[in-house]
Amino acid sequence: MPFRKIALVALLTCLTCFGARAEDKVFKVGATPTGIPFTFLDTKTNTIQGVMVDLIEAIAKDAGFKVEVEGMTFSTLIPSLTANKIDIISAAMYITPARKEVIDFSGPVYTYGEGLIVPKADSKDYKEFADLKGEAVGAQKGTAYVDPLQKTGLFSDVKIYDNIPAILADVNTGRLKAGFADKPILAYNIKQGTFPDVRLVNSYVSTITGSLGIGVRKSDGELLAKIDASLDKLRKDGTVGKILAKWGLD
Numbered sequence: 059m060p061f062r063k064i065a066l067v068a069l070l071t072c073l074t075c076f077g078a079r080a081e082d083k084v085f086k087v088g089a090t091p092t093g094i095p096f097t098f099l100d101t102k103t104n105t106i107q108g109v110m111v112d113l114i115e116a117i118a119k120d121a122g123f124k125v126e127v128e129g130m131t132f133s134t135l136i137p138s139l140t141a142n143k144i145d146i147i148s149a150a151m152y153i154t155p156a157r158k159e160v161i162d163f164s165g166p167v168y169t170y171g172e173g174l175i176v177p178k179a180d181s182k183d184y185k186e187f188a189d190l191k192g193e194a195v196g197a198q199k200g201t202a203y204v205d206p207l208q209k210t211g212l213f214s215d216v217k218i219y220d221n222i223p224a225i226l227a228d229v230n231t232g233r234l235k236a237g238f239a240d241k242p243i244l245a246y247n248i249k250q251g252t253f254p255d256v257r258l259v260n261s262y263v264s265t266i267t268g269s270l271g272i273g274v275r276k277s278d279g280e281l282l283a284k285i286d287a288s289l290d291k292l293r294k295d296g297t298v299g300k301i302l303a304k305w306g307l308d
Contacts, residue, residue: 088144095305096150114148133200152268163271171264173241183261
């Protein structure tokens with residue numbers, strides 16, 4: 059075979075290899091290990107599970123790419139994405155104007171507001187922030203609740219915690235008067251019975267509502283388009299509803 063033909067065959071073979079590798083690309087997904095039922099560490103399998111894991115895996119299957127889910131603290135998700143340590147955020151993260159300045163989000167996945175927890179021995183029917191004036195309250199670092207709580211000027215202190223179970227633990231032992239966090243996550247944790255001396259205040263009215271979205275870098279428009287297309291398809295065919303129902307969400 060002439061040298062030129064050999065070279066051409068070699069080049070085509072090489073390009074085919076590169077193409078196969080591109081199609082087999084695995085996108086790293088950041089998720090928190092403490093956001094049950096949205097994302098949490100399953101100690102039996104040592105893997106991250108939950109609503110947002112099921113969802114991104116269903117999206118990946120439909121869109122034709124692969125994902126690998128990694129656990130990390132909530133406050134490190136966006137820095138890890140912008141630093142190219144992960145490619146996708148699929149966790150209990152609100153779509154907010156401030157976050158949209160840094161990263162892009164898919165369409166809304168699920169909407170809810172903050173919940174209020176107090177020690178079970180406290181039977182008062184709290185309805186709003188003002189009912190806890192002068193008290194120390196807690197919130198999770200990096201969440202949409204921190205700034206609004208601090209800006210009210212109502213509380214003696216807004217203690218910042220790395221994760222929601224830490225807030226629940228301090229309320230459970232009476233070290234903290236009250237805590238604010240994602241209502242579905244608080245409700246799910248309390249239902250498991252891990253924090254028996256904590257009460258979710260049913261009379262409280264959420265004021266910081268938001269919708270969860272899947273996050274990507276602003277430079278990954280093509281990936282976002284695939285995610286949105288599959289999310290829309292899975293919403294219409296009932297897959298999203300089934301995933302939510304599996305984890306006890308409406």
